[in-house]
Amino acid sequence: MQDPQPTASHFVNGAYLEDTAGTLIDVVYPATGAVIAQVHAATPAVIDAALEAAAAGQKVWAAMTGTERGRILRRAADMMRDRNRALSELETLDTGKPMQETLVVDATSGADALEYFGGLAGSLTGEHIPLAGGDFVYTRRVPLGVCVGIGAWNYPTQIACWKGAPALACGNAMVFKPSETTPLCALKVAEILHEAGLPAGVYNVIQGMGEVGGALVTDPRVAKVSLTGSVPTGRKVYAAAAEGMKHVTMELGGKSPMLIFDDADLENAVSGAILGNFYSSGQVCSNGTRVFVQKGIKEAFLARLSERLADAKIGDPMDEDVSFGPMVSERQMRIVEGYIDAGLNEGARLVTGGKQLEQEGFYLPPTVFADVTDDMTIAREEIFGPVMAVLDFEDEAEAIARANDTPFGLAAGVFTQDLTRGHRVIAALEAGTGYINTYNLAPVEAPFGGTKASGVGRENSKLAIDHYSEMRSVYVAMNDVEAPY
């Protein structure tokens, strides 16, 4: 197994960079609680070096053709696929997610983004708009400049790529700050991009806590901020960015509903609820954690769910047979335990799970509460852990109204064999990302993001291009200028 300790804490101007004056950050392996690496938070000097490098690198990068930029991004995608095993191991060490997941999701999804946006890079153009008398306007699609990416800890490789790939395809440079909980993976993304031919300074990674993120967001050299994180952090970052009139993308939290109707295919509905609650130990922003189950199917659903959960293989995430790993940190595990206590105290019925496993590491088993009501804390707040709340409902209109009664709007799902109802219900649910008869897939070709408090803007798909570039228009006169005097 590779040594997870990186060459240095930061990757700036095409090379690793260290400044030991920065606060020491321990990287803890969630499966054992052991410190496996250490990095230093960026000092003001490192932040400045990264922004200077990005500003200079962006000019070189933007002067290249889109086709040339795309070729480098696609080469990086191939390199990520070639190194998938090593990158997956690092993702597992950083997050504790099982190799069974990381081998097929994280570097793979990052490579998909680099390949997809690399493919688009050569076709990013403006348009020609004919006007009266032969006059015309043409538009130019131009990059924004230096973009800042700030990541959460649940998908460190993917987030680094989902932000970097569209930004770079458009000709921007990026300074990316990973979550202090998972600082390792983004450094590898930077290393690979530069090995693939990226000019120095175009993609930089600097470490640190909220203060480092805050310093980046308020810096006048920065044109755009893309954050993946919680709603409270999103509010702060959005407000700080507004002060400098910067562009933003906000990928925030959720409390997404999943509606399971009596006529649903039971096995598919149970699979969807498992994927939407327990994948990555429940640490997925779009999870469908409010599972509304119609009364006629409720007991069958709970019985089959319990049977299927008994098959989860909980253990060492490096073991490829293991399908359920630890939570990312002791802190996050304690937060989730607090929610489990709230569920018990407020009268929800614990069907399975609920207690930390007696082994080293931060293991909470898949936990299911039934008979949950809309006013309970576990039905209202984002838990970000393996806790499913099952709520009963009688009819469609009632379920839609209750599902929408939340400040969040990231995702929503519906399970029914009546496709007319499927489309009708998903259209009525207030969510940026909807699913009919499946849950939590996020292909790079499709827009991903939230409505209401869950976010602003979209990642992935052609739409992301609009969030990392702007149109400038040029009016061209083909006739004499008529002035009034």
Ligand SMILES: NC(=O)c1ccc[n+]([C@@H]2O[C@H](COP(=O)([O-])OP(=O)(O)OC[C@H]3O[C@@H](n4cnc5c(N)ncnc54)[C@H](O)[C@@H]3O)[C@@H](O)[C@H]2O)c1
């Ligand atoms: N919508 C999505 O795509 C998506 C994806 C993954 C996670 N999430 C959300 O992320 C959250 C979990 O991640 P987390 O605990 O790391 O979130 P968090 O909000 O605590 O931190 C996110 C990032 O913001 C930084 N940060 C904190 N304060 C800051 C400030 N004042 N200025 C600038 N940066 C600051 C952190 O250092 C971290 O890198 C959950 O709410 C989850 O739903 C959303």
